[in-house]
Amino acid sequence: MTPPTRRRLLRTVAAAAVGTAGCGRLLGDESSSSRSVSERSGGTLPGGTTETDPDTVSLRGDTDGHPIRLGDPSGTPAASARRGRHPTRSSHAVIDTRSRARRLTVADGVDADAVSSFRSATAFGSETLYLETKPVEACFRLRLCGISWTPTAVRTAYVRQRRPYDARCSADEDVFESRLVRIPDGLRRDDVDSYGSSTSERGRCDGDGPAGVGRPGPDAATGISPTDARREGTE
Amino acid sequence: MTGPSPTRRTFLLAAGVGATALAGCGEIGSRxxxxxxxxxxxxLPDVPGAGESKPAVEDAVPVDIERERLGRTAARVTDLLATLPTPFGPSDVPNGSIRHELLEASEAATDHLDDARSATTRLSAMLSLRRARAEARYAAEGWAFVEDGRAETALREERRATASEAETFRSTHEYLGDDPVRAAVAHAHIERTLRRIIEDRTPAIGGRPGALLTVARWGEHAESGRAALDDSRYLYDRFETALPPNAGTxxxxxxxxxxxxxxxxxxxxxxxxxxxxxxxxxxxxxxxxxxxxxxxxxxxxxxxxxxxxxxxxxxxxxxxxxxxxxxxxxxxxxxxxxxxxxxxxxxxxxxxxxxxxxxxxxxxxxxxxxxxxxxxxxxxxxxxxxxxxxxxxxxxxxxxxxxxxxxxxxxxxxxxxxxxxxxxxxxxx
Structure with missing residues (x-):
């Protein structure tokens, strides 16, 4: 008996996940722009709403800090993004007013215009921004499968996809991806006290995500940091 | 083949198991x-290190598997691995994670070669070599994607052709034998292997169509199918050859x-x-x-x-x-x-x-x-x-x-x- 290598072990796990998913659609089909909103009574957010194709702007940074941050009112980055020598691994924030949205800052060298125009196009009151930053291995990227919410809770579901073979990256390094997601609902920051996020290794979105999100949906506006000149795409 | 691996107990002695005693764990076993x-x-039992434990009994078939046959399969593995550049670095495959996958497959192939050498039955050696072929092909096709622009199509076709040959072979399978027990064991192995080739048409693929690792995975799948069919034919022929001339079914x-x-x-x-x-x-x-x-x-x-x-x-x-x-x-x-x-x-x-x-x-x-x-x-x-x-x-x-x-x-x-x-x-x- 030979123990499976890590690769084979992972493959087995992936195979099981794919088998469970029963979803033949692969990611990479980024042409759809349709929006699907569904009322769900089950899953992790009973009575919540799920959107599998939310309007999103996502920025990828480097190993040092979060590409998008929510500063405190004086304009300095929030404590959650600069704790200790290294930034917090993950962070999230509900942005429910235009004044709070003005506190969004981006890391040096990151596409500030994408964030600025996304913020401007948001109708606060009937829409809410959700900022989430997550670490990801440098040779992978995250794809947002969907977001679920209730007046008091927000859940996101991601899949992790490998970057193309010619993207120069180290297997031992993590980078940060920040996303602003536009929730088509007027959430109030003070009411939201429950957050959750899942990341699947299977590489494709499906209807079985822990956040209860449905079929695959594209990131509507994936903006890659200019500092990250590595080719994104097809792996 | 590397030498015997240190047992866990040896490792513990080296790592300072005395620390446990100093920690005051004292007498154990209190009910x-x-x-x-x-x-x-x-x-605890003195088991080998993780992944090093070997089964006390390995499977076998009543077929005289020739050492030369195993040697030829091993040569196929080393030929496949030889297609990879040495050293295999960022200039070959810039994505460190994908490079790691290919290197890990080539290491797994080498591990399976070692397993084949230390196997206690010829069938066990044959099965290890089959896995070694598949892993080596994974690495080789991954590299061929970069070097030669290898696409999935030919590999899918290779696997399809293998499955088709397996179906033909199965349809002509005769239950030759002069002893029902020996025949059952030999033919069961062949039946099972053919069934898996025929049923397992598509590998589990996490990546996207056309991506390097998807091509590598199809390469592995093609090779494992071919190796399994080659082995099945070989076992069938060897079993038949060893029968007396008047053996029926x-x-x-x-x-x-x-x-x-x-x-x-x-x-x-x-x-x-x-x-x-x-x-x-x-x-x-x-x-x-x-x-x-x-x-x-x-x-x-x-x-x-x-x-x-x-x-x-x-x-x-x-x-x-x-x-x-x-x-x-x-x-x-x-x-x-x-x-x-x-x-x-x-x-x-x-x-x-x-x-x-x-x-x-x-x-x-x-x-x-x-x-x-x-x-x-x-x-x-x-x-x-x-x-x-x-x-x-x-x-x-x-x-x-x-x-x-x-x-x-x-x-x-x-x-x-x-x-x-x-x-x-x-x-x-």
Missing amino acids: SGRDTDPIPVGR VTATLGAAAESLTADLGRRREALPPEPTEAGGAPVDRLRHRLRRDAESSAENASGGAPAETVVDAVAGITAFLAHDRVLRRIEDGERFRATSGSDVRTVRSEAVSAIRTALEESPEPALARGVLADAAVLVTHADDELARYRRSVRAARLDAPVRRYVAATVRARSAPAACRQVADAFET
Whole structure:
């Protein structure tokens, strides 16, 4: 008996996940722009709403800090993004007013215009921004499968996809991806006290995500940091 | 082949197991403190390092597999690996994660070559070499994607053609033989391998179509199919060649035995006592439930299969029922299958290994018993791997899973000779 290598072990796990998913659609089909909103009574957010194709702007940074941050009112980055020598691994924030949205800052060298125009196009009151930053291995990227919410809770579901073979990256390094997601609902920051996020290794979105999100949906506006000149795409 | 790996105990001595003593773990094995007193790993069975445990018995077929044939397969592996550049670095595949995958596949191929060299049966060596071919092809096709622009299409076609050849081969499969037991074991192996080639048409792929690792995966799938078909043909031909000139077929004997054994498994299933309604997560419940599930599924899956495979699987099926009976009796006698000391674990492991070896000697038809015993031996290696994870000490409750595996291996091994006898008897009637 030979123990499976890590690769084979992972493959087995992936195979099981794919088998469970029963979803033949692969990611990479980024042409759809349709929006699907569904009322769900089950899953992790009973009575919540799920959107599998939310309007999103996502920025990828480097190993040092979060590409998008929510500063405190004086304009300095929030404590959650600069704790200790290294930034917090993950962070999230509900942005429910235009004044709070003005506190969004981006890391040096990151596409500030994408964030600025996304913020401007948001109708606060009937829409809410959700900022989430997550670490990801440098040779992978995250794809947002969907977001679920209730007046008091927000859940996101991601899949992790490998970057193309010619993207120069180290297997031992993590980078940060920040996303602003536009929730088509007027959430109030003070009411939201429950957050959750899942990341699947299977590489494709499906209807079985822990956040209860449905079929695959594209990131509507994936903006890659200019500092990250590595080719994104097809792996 | 590298030298023998250090056992975990050797490692612990080197790493300073004295620290455990200094920590004041003191005397262990207190029956009253199962959930509180950690057991120093030095009191556990002296298992090899994680992943290094070797099964006490490996599977075999009654076919004279030539050493030269194994050597040719090994050469195919080294030829595939030789296509990779050396060293294999960022200038070849810039994505470190993908590079790691390909390197890991080539290392796995080399590991399987080593396994083949240290295998205790020729069949085990053949199976290791088959895995080595698949891993090596994965790495080679991944690199060919970069170097030659290799696409999935040709690899998919290669696998499809292999499956088609396997179907043809299966349709002409003759159950040649002069001894039903030997024929059943040899033909069952061929049947099973062909079935897997035919049924397993598409590999599990996590990546996108057209991506490097997807191509690599199809390369692996194509190679494993081809290797399995090559091996099946070889075994079939070698088995046939070794038969006396006037040997006929055992088709009718196998068919009748398969039918009666399937009916027997069905009757055993009907006769199972009801499961206790209060069954919970205790080790005794888990063990009983696991063995019962094995027994039930063996009966459910018995019908409709190919004849030789049905007969050989019936050995495992009857073994599962008998093992379940044994455990029920031991539960009635008050056993709870929970270790409270390192000595308990040493005892159950030693019983498992001994039961496996003894069963092979005592089985009326060792060839029939080997598959079941090889599976039990693998179970022991899994339990060994679990024990090898612990470096200093372990709470008794964490030993439930390995103890369950050792006990399951023991009761299966002890049940195997009787199961073999019943299957052999089915050829007589």
